Amino acid sequence: MTSALHDCPRLLALGPDFFARTPRGVARELLGKVLVRRDETDLLAGRIVETEAYLGTNDLAAHAAAGNTARNAVLFGPPGHAYIYFIYGNHYCLNVSCEREGQAGSVLIRALEPISGLEEMARARGLSLVSRSDSVRLTSGPGRLAEAFGITRARDNGRDLTDESSGLWMADDGFRPGRIRVTTRIGITKAAAHRLRFVVAGNPFVSGPKARR
Template sequence: MGKLGEDFFTKPTLLLAELLLGKVFVHNAADGRCYKGRIVETEAYLAEGDEACHAFRGMTKRNKVMYGSPGTLYVYFTYGCHNLMNIVTEPEGVAGAVLIRAMEPMSGIEEMKKNRDIMRTVDLMNGPGKLTSAMDITLEHNGLSLSSDTVYLEEGENFPPSVISSSKRIGITKSADLFWRRYIAGNAFVSKSKPGPPPGKKKTLLES
């Protein structure tokens, strides 16, 4: 599979949240291990008009990576125990990002099981905190470019609109009415679902 270039990440956030589905995230760890997972669930966040976005109230030390170049990793620590991984979007100086919510394990699965201390493959990456733990993504990766050799995306699979569904984002209370979550309907590795339009009937980018 070919490595995606910088141009892939220059698309609007809501569009990229959908186009990321099926792409393969690769982490070549410092200890020589290689992890790969197919993205099956995302959520979009934008500073403008989105109170759930970290950058809604402007730049801080924590969120400044979101204002960087598209295709940069934004990793943050939350709930006192989880690292969450996002891909920066929008032009430099404008804050936006796509949270990677779930992946389908592809390579390095036995090491992922050790990292998570679980045996069921289906439970390895079906949540944003789970997938970073499985792939050994930490705050040390915050600010890394997806054009590097350490972390990058491969082309993977292009899912047709008929299997892509949408819903409100999960676990937030502000701007909770926005249908900015995208996922592969029926995929066993997607995290818990919320009601939304059926596959092929999702809201358009203008309606979202």
């Protein structure tokens, strides 16, 4: 008697302390961790291979730069909560809050390597997995991974990611990434010079041009 679940270590949620530090540190340390979504029908899991740090009110590229508003209030709340924003009239993106209550900061999850629930992710993305390489399109990019995991603002904004009972959390399964590459952030115009993007070097699920992987 065997199942995929039996073969997996228990995916314990990273606790609030993990997120209670600078976005730069959280972004770096999240590489290799696992994003998990569990609901009544599905267990989805993907390894984090690309992140970006967004700082506080003086980071012009960060949504926190607008001050505490209805849209971004989660950024100013306690660490380890989901900040979901809607962008270009089309896509949702997942961030996790960092630091502490009153100090804004977050990490954007930019790409995952899918581990479990690939068929369900493909269905959510409107794709079919005919060849092995098709899996790259499931979760390679912030909008793509949100769609694959069914993440929306209405459903998930403010969700406590440090509580497994929330159904969406991050876990350490013992895996340690290899070489890490640091680059400038992608897709922004303001404060573009800072090197706050972290990727697992050479991982095929990292988004963006080849030179940035």
